[in-house]
Amino acid sequence: MSASTTAVMANTSLMAGQKENGASIRVRRIIAYIVLGLVTFLCLFWFYVLFINATRSHQELSGGFTAIPSTHLIENWTNLKNGTLPIFNGIFNSLLIAVVTAVFSTYFSTMTAYAIHAYDFKFKKFMFTFILMVMMIPAQVTALGFLQLIGKMGLDDSFIPLTIPAIAAPSVFFYMKQYMDSTLPLSLIEAARIDGSGEFRTFNSIVVPLMKPAIAVQAIFTFVSSWNNYFTPALVLHTDTKKTLPILIAQLRAADWLKFDMGKVYVMIAFSIFPVIVVYLLLSRYIVGGVTLGGVKG
Amino acid sequence: MKKKSKVVSYNKWGYIFLIPFVVVYLVFQMIPLVSTIYNSFFENYRSGLTQVGPNFVGLQNYLTIITNGDLPTYTVNTLIMWVMGFVPQIILSLLLGAWFTDPSLRLKAQGFFKTVIYMPNLIMASAFSMLFFTLFANTGPINSLLLQLGVIKEAYQFMSHVWSVRSLVAFMNCVMWFGNTTILLMAGMMGIDPSLFEAAQVDGATATQIFYKITLPLLKPILIFVMITSLIGGLQMFDVPQILTNGTGDPMRSSMTLIMYLNKHLFSKNYGLGGALSVFMFIITGILSLIVFKFTASPEKK
Numbered sequence: 001m002s003a004s005t006t007a008v009m010a011n012t013s014l015m016a017g018q019k020e021n022g023a024s025i026r027v028r029r030i031i032a033y034i035v036l037g038l039v040t041f042l043c044l045f046w047f048y049v050l051f052i053n054a055t056r057s058h059q060e061l062s063g064g065f066t067a068i069p070s071t072h073l074i075e076n077w078t079n080l081k082n083g084t085l086p087i088f089n090g091i092f093n094s095l096l097i098a099v100v101t102a103v104f105s106t107y108f109s110t111m112t113a114y115a116i117h118a119y120d121f122k123f124k125k126f127m128f129t130f131i132l133m134v135m136m137i138p139a140q141v142t143a144l145g146f147l148q149l150i151g152k153m154g155l156d157d158s159f160i161p162l163t164i165p166a167i168a169a170p171s172v173f174f175y176m177k178q179y180m181d182s183t184l185p186l187s188l189i190e191a192a193r194i195d196g197s198g199e200f201r202t203f204n205s206i207v208v209p210l211m212k213p214a215i216a217v218q219a220i221f222t223f224v225s226s227w228n229n230y231f232t233p234a235l236v237l238h239t240d241t242k243k244t245l246p247i248l249i250a251q252l253r254a255a256d257w258l259k260f261d262m263g264k265v266y267v268m269i270a271f272s273i274f275p276v277i278v279v280y281l282l283l284s285r286y287i288v289g290g291v292t293l294g295g296v297k298g
Numbered sequence: 299m300k301k302k303s304k305v306v307s308y309n310k311w312g313y314i315f316l317i318p319f320v321v322v323y324l325v326f327q328m329i330p331l332v333s334t335i336y337n338s339f340f341e342n343y344r345s346g347l348t349q350v351g352p353n354f355v356g357l358q359n360y361l362t363i364i365t366n367g368d369l370p371t372y373t374v375n376t377l378i379m380w381v382m383g384f385v386p387q388i389i390l391s392l393l394l395g396a397w398f399t400d401p402s403l404r405l406k407a408q409g410f411f412k413t414v415i416y417m418p419n420l421i422m423a424s425a426f427s428m429l430f431f432t433l434f435a436n437t438g439p440i441n442s443l444l445l446q447l448g449v450i451k452e453a454y455q456f457m458s459h460v461w462s463v464r465s466l467v468a469f470m471n472c473v474m475w476f477g478n479t480t481i482l483l484m485a486g487m488m489g490i491d492p493s494l495f496e497a498a499q500v501d502g503a504t505a506t507q508i509f510y511k512i513t514l515p516l517l518k519p520i521l522i523f524v525m526i527t528s529l530i531g532g533l534q535m536f537d538v539p540q541i542l543t544n545g546t547g548d549p550m551r552s553s554m555t556l557i558m559y560l561n562k563h564l565f566s567k568n569y570g571l572g573g574a575l576s577v578f579m580f581i582i583t584g585i586l587s588l589i590v591f592k593f594t595a596s597p598e599k600k
Contacts, residue, residue, distance in 0.1 A: 032397045064442040112319040119312030136587035141580045145330030168323035199311040228422040246424040272425040284413045
């Protein structure tokens with residue numbers, strides 16, 4: 001009797017506790033959803049305005065703000081296309097540089113990581129420590145010497161200084177090394193050796209395919225950071241038809257923009273931003289998962 | 299004996315596979331670094347059409363950028379804008395991270411929210427700041443929206459006030475980076491032993507107590523890591539203020555950052571002062587990197 005009473009009492013007090021807990025959890029959940037809603041608004045509002053404004057004509061834009069898209073998107077695009085900015089060259093140059101950078105940096109970083117992962121040699125530990133130490137040194141710090149060097153090499157105003165240096169990418173290397181530690185057993189390489197595969201062939205036909213998920217993640221990141229890069233290309237490229245999109249945007253800013261057709265300006269911005277957003281939405285699973293492993297932030 | 303020699307011959311491939319990295323690193327980063335440092339000791343600039351130098355001047359360039367006030371001013375500008383962006387960013391990230399990882403909250407649509415908050419990080423910074431420039435222009439949509447709503451009587455000139463420009467830069471940095479910080483912090487939070495939370499709950503701790511007494515102290519290493527990497531990134535702040543102010547750092551150079559200043563010297567080919575500034579940046583980021591290195595290298599030893 002008394003035991004069951006105690007049990008019941010304990011039970012009710014537990015239930016009361018849960019109820020109280022449940023209520024407070026519900027309140028906290030509501031607060032969380034409200035804040036998340038605000039944050040989502042904060043992230044998406046700008047792109048919504050950009051999209052709306054890209055569809056409106058210059059007259060409509062100077063008439064004030066509305067939340068409803070208009071019908072001038074194609075017209076703005078045609079105006080931009082026929083304008084003075086070499087927009088198609090810009091897109092092509094940006095794409096070319098970003099693709100080559102992504103390929104170089106992932107392939108050769110995998111190779112560097114493989115050298116340290118699979119072999120034993122004298123400077124192995126030193127190399128690994130060295131690469132980790134220089135990982136955070138920003139490109140801006142050496143930009144001065146870099147510009148002088150490419151001037152002396154006759155590489156000024158070419159794509160080579162924007163792509164070849166991607167071969168030595170410490171943070172991509174670090175990611176690849178970490179991935180190899182968890183997924184690339186050395187016994188597999190041994191097996192390939194026994195089957196008579198040369199070291200270089202083993203790397204290309206066994207290691208690289210196994211590293212595909214890591215290569216994909218890093219390819220996206222290096223592509224995007226190269227696509228968005230403004231500092232170095234602005235210093236290296238001088239000919240109008242060689243310039244990349246970020247430089248063209250900076251020119252748009254430097255121009256007497258009040259005289260500009262604002263519809264054109266918005267379409268241009270939209271054109272630099274929306275391709276990346278589309279790619280991101282398609283691949284976001286991999287991208288968000290890949291963030292946690294290294295890299296410089298802002 | 300034969301086997302051993304074979305092992306050695308395999309290991310030589312370690313060197314071969316390192317060649318591309320080492321060669322490219324030496325040529326495109328090591329040589330530039332050395333020549334940047336070398337340049338910092340020379341007077342070397344163009345004044346109109348006449349070329350001055352290069353003449354060896356010792357530490358004169360370093361003295362010049364410190365005593366003419368440029369370096370201190372631009373360092374302070376950069377740090378102010380970094381702090382203004384970082385403080386709200388870390389608070390928001392801690393809050394969101396705690397919510398996302400709290401099993402009792404069971405938030406729905408987490409994948410959607412994570413996708414949305416990370417998105418601004420991938421946006422071209424120059425396009426994003428050009429967008430903000432047009433949105434916050436005197437005749438731009440934000441001003442017309444505020445006028446239509448009756449919040450203000452005449453257009454607010456966002457670009458001509460010190461704190462509005464700095465706030466815009468800080469705000470953009472915050473929007474672009476808080477998703478990244480949230481994901482990093484979440485990884486840290488999920489690494490905390492769940493039995494600690496359960497024990498605290500059994501002992502009757504509230505969610506706030508759990509956050510302050512368990513989550514935050516255990517998260518300290520990753521918080522420091524996030525802060526220092528963010529500071530390194532913050533010192534490199536360039537695209538956003540450069541495009542927003544068209545490289546002038548106006549009003550009155552109050553939003554001119556260190557890298558914008560370096561960029562000016564690189565364009566005007568003042569290699570002496572640019573070199574001194576680069577070396578200064580190199581030393582600071584070097585010290586900060588060493589701290590980060592301690593954090594990155596330590597799990598390797600386990």
